[in-house]
Amino acid sequence: MSQLPELPSRRKFLAQGAAAAATFMIVPRFVLGGRGYTAPSDQLVVAGVGVGGKGESDLAMFAKTGKVRIGYLCDVDDRRAAKAVQAYPNAKYYKDWRQLLDKEAKNFDAVSVATPDHNHAVVTLAAMQLGKHVYVQKPLTHDIYEARALTEAAKRYKVVTQMGNQGASNDGVRQLQEWYDDNVIGKVHTVYCWTDRPVWPQGIAWPPPAPNVPAGLDWDLWLGTAPFRPYSDKLVPFNWRGWWEYGTGALGDMGCHLMEAAFRVLDLQYASAVQASVGSVYVDEFKRGYFPDSCPPSSHVTLTFPKTKKTQHEVTVHWMDGGIQPERPEELGPNEKFGDGGNGVLFVGKKGKMMASTYSADPRLLPLSRNQEVRTKQKLARVPGGANGHYGQWVEACLAGYGNKEVSAPFETAGPLTEALLMANLAIRGYDLQRPKASGTGVEYPGRGIELLWDAQQLRVTNFDEVNRFVRREYRQGWS
Incomplete structure (x- = not known):
């Protein structure tokens, strides 16, 4: 099987920019504090690609953890995206996920992918190449080759991955x-x-x-x-x-x-x-x-x-x-x-x-x-919360960083x-x-x-x- 493409230099720059930007988001609790306040360093900024139907409910489960800010929404169909746009009025909206990744990569940490099956792999791989954690609806991919490629990419780019088969939790x-x-x-x-x-x-x-x-x-x-x-x-x-x-x-x-x-x-x-x-x-x-x-x-x-x-x-x-x-x-x-x-x-x-x-x-x-x-x-x-805890488990793993917390359906097992x-x-x-x-x-x-x-x-x-x-x-x- 051919090797996955190396990360283009422009994308390396964006990924490095995201890491650098993250260092300026760490704000001491005592400065902004208050009961129930979640410091930016303890908050995961998520971009949703495919935000109608299952994508909408996925975002709601992430937001329910109290540790996620839905920062960006992307959908090719404004009609399907309407409920999510209303639910997250401060989230910036895109129709083309490629523009979202190119323009906003430094501003979010993770991507939730809930497009139709045939577009799962291209969106997910592009996000991983930018160093973004990914949550992808099942099935992971449309083709066998894509599944193997994403399994290898998860190891290469060292990001937290989870497939949306909640029963795994x-x-x-x-x-x-x-x-x-x-x-x-x-x-x-x-x-x-x-x-x-x-x-x-x-x-x-x-x-x-x-x-x-x-x-x-x-x-x-x-x-x-x-x-x-x-x-x-x-x-x-x-x-x-x-x-x-x-x-x-x-x-x-x-x-x-x-x-x-x-x-x-x-x-x-x-x-x-x-x-x-x-x-x-x-x-x-x-x-x-x-x-x-x-x-x-x-x-x-x-x-x-x-x-x-x-x-x-x-x-x-x-x-x-x-x-x-x-x-x-x-x-x-x-x-x-x-x-x-x-x-x-x-x-x-x-x-x-x-x-x-x-x-x-x-x-x-x-x-x-x-x-x-x-x-x-x-x-x-x-897993606390069982199937519903599948979402919070991924959020906690993303905040902890790659390799520090277990998830139930990483690409290592979701791929096979x-x-x-x-x-x-x-x-x-x-x-x-x-x-x-x-x-x-x-x-x-x-x-x-x-x-x-x-x-x-x-x-x-x-x-x-x-x-x-x-x-x-x-x-x-x-x-x-």
């Missing part, structure tokens, strides 16, 4: 880990993760263009790294998730929340193989549609992971979406909820089973009666987790490439796709080269 995943470490269910060989997503359209034809781009939306900036297409009102602000050029489907939305437990409990890293099958889309009663631009309506993917120090053999992780669920465990009673109903994770060990809901919440041993019988000591420190779910998407897209050519909309599905063998070091599939084009996509000119 939940008590539940730590309880699952303690049960496993105490050998309550024996060595795990199989994990099932499932979700009722997508709740947006997938497996459909590309939407028609709209006559006009709405006032306040810069469509070219919204496209960013993606190829140019005419504006369609069926994409913004939410349904972009179901299109490969912008989103990562159900896996991108829920994969980090559900696979997190398997990675943390079993110390998984990089998968060695992946295989997928994909649900059908019926155009009419006789024909099935083929819509390669759109993520499928449902899928079942199996990922194979090499053994780790915590497993005695390979581990198979099943991913199921679109309402597909694993076989109900025989230890679960007929009126007992499987996961949280629509979503969940199930660990199958040699001595027993355990499961949890979304965000690793509500961990349970099976049968449920075991939860009254098994007692283990708490060995792992909990993201790569796994993007590998699952790679198998789904490879499944499409295995379809025979067909006239009209009628296509024959290949059943279960071939197993893709993965070289994690070289970032490539070794037995089906055609799918490697999705490992690292081509950015639109001017956005590399």
Whole structure:
């Protein structure tokens, strides 16, 4: 894999300027004091890129800590940004994140990134090159190559990083880990993760263009790294998730929340193989549609992971979406909820089973009666506030400086987790490439796709080269 670019001298100057400016912000408490006063040296100045929807709620959680000042807002859509602009009237507003970083880098400490998936990596890497701490919504990136690049960049630029999968800070995943470490269910060989997503359209034809781009939306900036297409009102602000050029489907939305437990409990890293099958889309009663631009309506993917120090053999992780669920465990009673109903994770060990809901919440041993019988000591420190504390944990780590405080989802672990779910998407897209050519909309599905063998070091599939084009996509000119 090629090395990341060295920091341009202009950006070095801006980063050094930011460090120098910080020395003038340290004001003794007794000078400006007062009860409840937060000195500038104890305050993190955050710039938000993508401040509507989830970006807006992220900023609110940062501000709630009392140790953050939201100094800058950036969004390509004035309509989506309106609530954040109203909430932080003293924050300076930009539409283009590149201008924000170029003009204001010396004035803030950290960046919160909540753009659509396809622009996560370019914004995040640019901020890290300026020495800024970063909080990035899940999934970390759109492509596998981007995930590996950001993982390496976090080490290179020595900034505090956190991915927005709040379940990584939940008590539940730590309880699952303690049960496993105490050998309550024996060595795990199989994990099932499932979700009722997508709740947006997938497996459909590309939407028609709209006559006009709405006032306040810069469509070219919204496209960013993606190829140019005419504006369609069926994409913004939410349904972009179901299109490969912008989103990562159900896996991108829920994969980090559900696979997190398997990675943390079993110390998984990089998968060695992946295989997928994909649900059908019926155009009419006789024909099935083929819509390669759109993520499928449902899928079942199996990922194979090499053994780790915590497993005695390979581990198979099943991913199921679109309402597909694993076989109900025989230890679960007929009126007992499987996961949280629509979503969940199930660990199958040699001595027993355990499961949890979304965000690793509500961990349970099976049968449920075991939860009254098994007692283990708490060995792992909990994050104050659990999932909500995910935000404050990052803020405290940023204020303490790189390497001084732990975070739950640094790029060191968030990168490999993201790569796994993007590998699952790679198998789904490879499944499409295995379809025979067909006239009209009628296509024959290949059943279960071939197993893709993965070289994690070289970032490539070794037995089906055609799918490697999705490992690292081509950015639109001017956005590399």
